[in-house]
Amino acid sequence: MTTVLRAPAQVVELDLDRPGGPWRPGFTAPVRPQGPVVALVRRAGRPLGLVAVDADRPGPDGSAGPDAGPDAGRLRRRLVEAAERHLDTGPAAPAPPPPGARAPLVSVIVCTRGRPTLLGDSLSALLRTDYPATEFLVVDNAPEDDATERLIRALGPDRLRYLREPVPGLARARNRGLSAARGEYVAFTDDDALADPGWVSALAGAFRADPRVSCVTGLVVPAELDTEAQAVFERYCGFGKGFASRDWSTRTAGRDPLFPFAAGRFGTGANMAFRTTVIRDLGGFDPATGAGTPTRGGEDLLAFLRVLVAGHTLAYRPDAVVWHRHRRTMAELEAQIQGFGTGLGAYLTAAVSQRPGLLAELLRRLPAGTRYALRRAVAPAPAGPGRGGRDGDPGLARLGRLELRGLLRGPFSYLVSRRQDRRFRAEDWS
Template identity: 40%
Template structure:
């Protein structure tokens, strides 16, 4: 997709009308409140005709009906081979007389009460973005038990923004580091489910209700949801979404359990596929079982992957993570190339640091294999492909990835860093009346 701007459009297939727009677009398809899938199209492919929309609805219905186990048994589980394929064929979906009724049944929006949910947002020097994020949380159809804003700036500059939202709680954590800020959020929050999002996202109105429904219906320890782009106005934003894959694009629910962990363990368990820290939640008991976020990792420290490293510990301990794309947030990607390259470098540096940490914690050699073999092979293959096929900017992004990998190798030799222990949850974090 070689264009510098895509309009992000949301199309409800229950209405079967895509409008008359012809600008390049990333179309997000819904059935009422249920996200079904996404498709990027250039102007000569638009607008979608009625027959195209009907076929898309059938394709997405086949995947949704299978994944959501309408009369077919247990929920799908992620496997090493990849995401499960729908058993309902396209032809069968097109011919199904009750297709609309079936989709209506699974698209019912959640109004589950969210009073047992603490929402934690960690922020640092992004006042305008934080204001939009908090506005979206104030508009949730199921009001969470509390919203805790952890200000990770030195001078507490998010306080003024938070004054616009008097029902939200403000906590200042001046020690830099996203993991440090998230741990402060865990320790100062009061409810049994702790949901995290970032200050550069806006939450769908049903976000907290869908989290509440998932934990009420599923016997799981952790949760992740769908992260969609808010805008794709620049070449850098398009590159992150289409070339780098954004934050994932799976629109069916998946369960990540011990089986997934064991199948991917020889190559460094692929916990980064579970979701993104911009849309995740945990039962409070998780932090008591496996510890808090590792403060060596994350933005402001090693770079990132503090979320996936926690999922690694949880799966290793027999826990279960559930991905439910009904819970949607919209992320504002980096809009300029320098910002994107810095982000990608930090992501790769943090990924390598997390792999070192996972090896040290569990002795899983697959983490070292990924650092020393799989990632260099990926770099080489990507270089050859980008050299001959593009897309524009890919070589620059690859250079940032390699720089991040090289920067991450230092953690193999930092023995003092490697000996630090993960902060453990304490009895105080489980209490309802923590002093603040």
């Protein structure tokens, strides 16, 4: 089943094997919402899918909504019924063994720029991690004041390391954190994301289960659906990649006509991790890509591609859950989607300029990629969990055209960004 996400709705989560609930994202507190509700349903911690109900409407059996009586468990029962109708709620797969006394150190890096309120919530969520060997690094990118540094001192300077990267650019900020990381694995999330308490454990478990895996991405769920723009983002593209684990490598490419260039299918920079030695050996992130540069993105996609073409395996594990706060206004959303297109065009340009041998392979996939981009610009079709009902939606088609416009601008933006990066490097050397 595809759950069509609408706004406004309160986002909650529910574990079928855990009494009580529903809960706020991250199981931080029980809630009793009114009106539309979207729930991430789990079994023994494992995400199963999203369901939507209206807490104020009668249930299928004619029972009233939660405000009709004192039964606080009525909404839970409604959500459980919806899950049993629409999701596979069978026994959960065995959980991986706990990390034990020798848990490999994981370095978690959060890059931020001028958003201390969002960052405070993100760091508070990270500090609730259940993984025993974690270091947290906060990279302040081109700060205009000391608000982020003061926040770190207030939240816990004994657990949070503050770093400063003076040159704007998300890839540069990620590289600054990567250079200081001490962990065997390095994980990245955003300052507008809320990591699940089990996020780090799930990432580390994926690496430990398979030595061929050098990059892990995870499930990204909306943290809120307060505005129409947030729901439109989920219907248009969203960050979620489904509820089934997947592995990709050049050995198992299958028949995907866009592999390995459609790197957005593998995950997103809001929820990704690498073996530290591997990402360092690959050169880290291209400083000419990423938010804060003319390319506006693409640094994560390029890193995924580098991992794959180097012969490593990239794994998607939905157990590694992050909740993301999407843009709240349509103007912000439209700018973001156009930026996605620019970042995609820049990423493809960077890929072939750095590895010319990829050009012939990219050209072979160009017809399929062109058809895919044009479909999104004319009549977008359903593309995954939470994204039903796209056919014939002129608003979504407009986003597709904005993304296509950005895509065409991407190669030029990358060339401009490369020149800027060379100038920054020259200034550093002088």
